[in-house]
Amino acid sequence: MNFAIIGCGFIAKKHANAIQQINNANLLAVCDRVPELMDTYVSEYGAVPYTDLEELLKVPSIDVVNICTPSGTHASIAELAAAYKKHIIVEKPIAMTIDEIDRIQAAANKNGVKLAVVHPNRFRPAAMKLKEILNSGTLGKISHALCIVNWNRGQEYYDQAPWRGTKQHDGGVLMNQAIHNLDLLLWYMGKPQEVYSMEATRLRNIEAEDVSAGVIRFESGALATVQASTTVYPKNYEESITIFGENGTVKIGGRNALYFETIDLKERKEVEIKKMVDDINSNPWGTPGHEAIIDNMMKAIEKDQEPAITGEDGRRAVQLVLSFYESAKLNQPVKLI
Numbered sequence: 001m002n003f004a005i006i007g008c009g010f011i012a013k014k015h016a017n018a019i020q021q022i023n024n025a026n027l028l029a030v031c032d033r034v035p036e037l038m039d040t041y042v043s044e045y046g047a048v049p050y051t052d053l054e055e056l057l058k059v060p061s062i063d064v065v066n067i068c069t070p071s072g073t074h075a076s077i078a079e080l081a082a083a084y085k086k087h088i089i090v091e092k093p094i095a096m097t098i099d100e101i102d103r104i105q106a107a108a109n110k111n112g113v114k115l116a117v118v119h120p121n122r123f124r125p126a127a128m129k130l131k132e133i134l135n136s137g138t139l140g141k142i143s144h145a146l147c148i149v150n151w152n153r154g155q156e157y158y159d160q161a162p163w164r165g166t167k168q169h170d171g172g173v174l175m176n177q178a179i180h181n182l183d184l185l186l187w188y189m190g191k192p193q194e195v196y197s198m199e200a201t202r203l204r205n206i207e208a209e210d211v212s213a214g215v216i217r218f219e220s221g222a223l224a225t226v227q228a229s230t231t232v233y234p235k236n237y238e239e240s241i242t243i244f245g246e247n248g249t250v251k252i253g254g255r256n257a258l259y260f261e262t263i264d265l266k267e268r269k270e271v272e273i274k275k276m277v278d279d280i281n282s283n284p285w286g287t288p289g290h291e292a293i294i295d296n297m298m299k300a301i302e303k304d305q306e307p308a309i310t311g312e313d314g315r316r317a318v319q320l321v322l323s324f325y326e327s328a329k330l331n332q333p334v335k336l337i
Contacts, residue, residue: 120289
């Protein structure tokens with residue numbers, strides 16, 4: 001299958017490398033308004049450069065477009081790509097508003113194209129194993145969860161481009177950095193019912209928040225606390241999710257939520273738990289997430305099935321973030337419909 005990358009900023013390189021690693025995947029074209037940003041993709045991957053998006057979308061041999069532009073531009077690009085019958089992989093967050101997301105989904109459905117959202121943390125071995133443990137019922141009734149992203153993004157990070165840290169095109173720590181962990185939290189805990197959140201912009205000169213703290217009540221009755229920041233000195237400190245159940249406690253953590261930091265399971269023998277931990281430690285990253293998502297999209301097209309991470313999955317994560325934002329603005333709990 002032939003792929004095209006739209007937007008040649010930082011994240012596009014991960015998409016290009018992933019496509020290169022997959023059998024029968026080919027990076028055919030790239031598109032950016034700034035011609036020199038495409039140079040490396042022409043020289044290293046043999047991609048054809050386009051500065052005009054519609055000219056790229058008119059190429060009949062392109063099967064899938066990977067949208068890697070600023071988040072606030074995703075909707076208009078995805079709608080146009082769908083109109084040209086291109087399958088769509090869109091970077092997180094899928095879009096900045098629910099209306100934009102609904103437009104993307106409607107365009108994909110109308111034109112019969114697949115839509116996948118880049119939430120690569122789901123493919124990490126520890127994350128998949130925790131999902132397996134939850135699905136098995138081993139933890140019993142879930143009491144609560146902790147979701148933590150304490151990272152560093154210095155002012156130079158936000159100064160790289162004028163859209164970074166803006167509410168219209170980027171969002172703050174919840175929408176940009178923590179959304180991956182929030183996607184995992186929803187994957188594990190189910191549908192949120194109510195949230196309460198506080199946020200602040202403490203250290204970075206940006207429009208959006210650089211620190212946030214919130215609470216979620218899920219339909220199951222379980223609770224979760226969420227803490228996220230980009231203000232940690234001097235580097236990323238922790239990304240983790242901890243699930244507390246009546247028959248067990250499991251924490252995946254480290255700087256990138258890669259390892260079992262705690263795994264106590266009433267119904268599993270110590271030797272079995274040790275093997276789980278050793279297996280994860282031997283290959284904590286597993287298949288790179290972008291590679292897994294692109295490969296999964298190819299299989300979804302071939303078998304005419306839904307991608308592993310759908311537009312609806314992306315919508316749920318954004319809706320949770322927007323509910324946090326609304327709660328912080330109103331300084332009161334907000335119910336999710």
